[in-house]
Amino acid sequence: MSSIPTLGQASLLPPDITLLERGWLSSNSLLLHDENQGAVLVDSGYGSHQEQTLALVQHALSPRPQPSLRLIANTHLHSDHCGGNALLSQRFGCEIAIPPGEFDAALNWDQQKLSYESTGQQCPRFKPDQILHPGSLIKQGERQWQVMAAPGHDPHSVILFEPESGVLVSADALWEHGFGIVFPAIKGEELAAEQGFAEVEASLDLIASLPARLVIPGHGPAFNDLAGALQRAHKKLDYFRKNPMRHARHAAKALIMFRLLEVGSQPRHSFVDGLIKTPVHQALWRAYFSRLDTGAWTEELLTELSHHGALKLSPEMELSAC
Ligand SMILES: [Zn+2]
Structure with missing residues (x-):
């Protein structure tokens, strides 16, 4: 890799969280540190960036007393969020946790169900070990990350919320300026489209109900203005629903x-x-x-x-x- 990209909005984040922000081809990756049991990596970027992801993660872990990864957790299985799973799980010997809806598809590597075939995007094969059940917790250091279902952009996506710090990991359900493509809505079936948009709305309502003070989206820098982001997202959603x-x-x-x-x-x-x-x-x-x-x-x-x-x-x- 040529250089280490700068860490996004480092000053906004608690010291036990590192955000690795890159261009649009790779989602954000997030390291949730725990000095005793090793870090959790949330999302691992696009496959062609896997060596860079590995170097970034190693660099971010190196000053830590426990420079290891214990788990990779994916918010959803789009290629730009889990392309580093294979390499990183192999190098760190860690397990991979994914949302429930696509566990079997990932286990059997059914590329059609996993969207890689239809989008023509690449994702190195990995083996999932655990399910991120909505309603469960990821316990990491002093923090308890709540796993919540947030369908819309992807029917199986989850988001993470940590009440103590007020940090929300919103994946592609909410960005500072909008949200990810509503994949169920692109099939041209009226019912699927409406269901996809209704799910986006329900996920935005869920996010609005959380006392979040800092949002780390799936793409772009972390931000504080949740109300503004929700307003923009609703405006966009209304427009897409009508058109x-x-x-x-x-x-x-x-x-x-x-x-x-x-x-x-x-x-x-x-x-x-x-x-x-x-x-x-x-x-x-x-x-x-x-x-x-x-x-x-x-x-x-x-x-x-x-x-x-x-x-x-x-x-x-x-x-x-x-
Ligand atoms: Zn996505």
């Missing part, structure tokens, strides 16, 4: 940007070819935009992203993220 097609377009663009961050840069035509073959991209097109030719729709999305300054096209027709 599921806008949500689908937003989802397609988010998935394109994820892919582009992953490949770095690629000739425009091969990037478009790859996208057209990706099941989730096809499904979005079929559900919402099939009045257009799939290639034309894809080109339109790329043009829009380029107008917004999210990606650029070199004179040699190479696409890359800005």
